[in-house]
Amino acid sequence: MKKYVLADRFFYANSTKARGYLELNQGCFGQFYEKLQDSSAEVIDYSGKWIAPGLVDTHIHGFFGVDVMDNDWQGVTQTMSEGLLSCGVTSFLPTTLTAPRDVLKEICQGIGGHYKEARGAKIQGIYFEGPYFTEEHKGAQNPSYMRLPDASEFQEWQEVSGGIIVKIGVAPELNGICDFIRTVSESGVVVALGHSNATFAQANCAVNSGANVWVHAYNGMRGFAHREPGMVGAVMTQKDTYAELICDGYHVHPSAAKILMDVVDRDHVVLITDCMRAGGMMDGEYTLGEFKVMVKDGAARLSSGNLAGSVLLLKDAMKNVVDWGIATPEVAVRMASLIPARSCKIEDVCGKIMEGRSADFLVLNQDMSLVATYLDGELRYENKSQIVK
Numbered sequence: 001m002k003k004y005v006l007a008d009r010f011f012y013a014n015s016t017k018a019r020g021y022l023e024l025n026q027g028c029f030g031q032f033y034e035k036l037q038d039s040s041a042e043v044i045d046y047s048g049k050w051i052a053p054g055l056v057d058t059h060i061h062g063f064f065g066v067d068v069m070d071n072d073w074q075g076v077t078q079t080m081s082e083g084l085l086s087c088g089v090t091s092f093l094p095t096t097l098t099a100p101r102d103v104l105k106e107i108c109q110g111i112g113g114h115y116k117e118a119r120g121a122k123i124q125g126i127y128f129e130g131p132y133f134t135e136e137h138k139g140a141q142n143p144s145y146m147r148l149p150d151a152s153e154f155q156e157w158q159e160v161s162g163g164i165i166v167k168i169g170v171a172p173e174l175n176g177i178c179d180f181i182r183t184v185s186e187s188g189v190v191v192a193l194g195h196s197n198a199t200f201a202q203a204n205c206a207v208n209s210g211a212n213v214w215v216h217a218y219n220g221m222r223g224f225a226h227r228e229p230g231m232v233g234a235v236m237t238q239k240d241t242y243a244e245l246i247c248d249g250y251h252v253h254p255s256a257a258k259i260l261m262d263v264v265d266r267d268h269v270v271l272i273t274d275c276m277r278a279g280g281m282m283d284g285e286y287t288l289g290e291f292k293v294m295v296k297d298g299a300a301r302l303s304s305g306n307l308a309g310s311v312l313l314l315k316d317a318m319k320n321v322v323d324w325g326i327a328t329p330e331v332a333v334r335m336a337s338l339i340p341a342r343s344c345k346i347e348d349v350c351g352k353i354m355e356g357r358s359a360d361f362l363v364l365n366q367d368m369s370l371v372a373t374y375l376d377g378e379l380r381y382e383n384k385s386q387i388v389k
Helices: 073-087 101-117 151-161 177-186 200-208 230-237 254-264 314-323 329-336 338-343
Strands: 003-011 020-025 028-033 042-053 055-060 089-094 126-129 165-170 190-193 242-246 269-272 284-288 291-296 299-301 361-364 370-375 378-382
Touching: 003 329, 042 329, 055 073, 055 126, 055 269, 055 314, 055 338, 073 089, 073 101, 073 314, 073 370, 073 378, 101 126, 101 151, 126 151, 151 165, 151 177, 165 177, 177 190, 177 200, 190 200, 200 230, 230 254, 242 254, 242 338, 254 269, 269 314, 269 329, 269 338, 314 329, 329 338
Parallel strands: 003 042, 055 089, 126 165, 165 190, 242 269
Antiparallel strands: 003 020, 020 028, 042 361, 089 126, 284 291, 291 299, 361 370, 370 378
């Protein structure tokens, strides 16, 4: 028996379709019809609601008590993966921190050997946030393990991962970084820039060498000044690059988020969470990597008071930018699904509703609150408190 989803609006990659029927065919998206083609077909009725592609979190360290740095692949593929469905996330990149070489190697082996066993949100690769950073804007990265870039070291990690490291973050001012960026980007890995005190010129040199993503823009980088535009100035002037943005209201003021979106255009802004293990948990004391973190009132902070990752859920980041009046629902969905996938070169497997693609999608109320998450055409999460008739 054929199956269709009925809803009032469908967010496709380059258009929004009005009320109609989206076919589901053996776990994949089929065609879209304005009228039902088969009166005997099963219809999943979400009248009054909207359908969006599953969200893609390309920068996330942990969730629901799990930290990628625990080196517990079961925690990542089970607890974290399944928990992310409640956030509207159907694809993600487990994200590491700056650490010793052998620790990172073991994490690569664990995730690389078992990522296909993910029970919920699909693991589309690994993001290495570090260790090639500098100390001044270290955030919650441990400076003891920061070092100069080493292409052979990175290649070792890539080999033991089975080739699934899709992105690495680096600081543009490090010696030898431009050669490293050229080597790594030519192999197909995306290079991101952050946790850095780089000048405007150094950041531009890194982009010209092949880097094209900015690690949580504004945060962990040299700010803008009228005589030295710094990293933030480079973010705002380098075309065809992608700026990660943490829209929790703590990391970036809504007006600053709007300025960035207006300048670089919203098709180059990637909504991320930078979420740590306390995501989905109660306030209290946790760890991020080796550091103690206190979570209170929606913010995660080190003992110094500095922010340490976040407890932001991607569905909430998407809703926030709409509530703040800086993005339409259509644009907000793109910034949390298609644009993240595109920025990390995984657009071929996630981020959009497309015939033949795995039917990973969300059901939203018209206030952008999450009603349900489907994975491969099957209902995997339902928030009954948000089912508004």
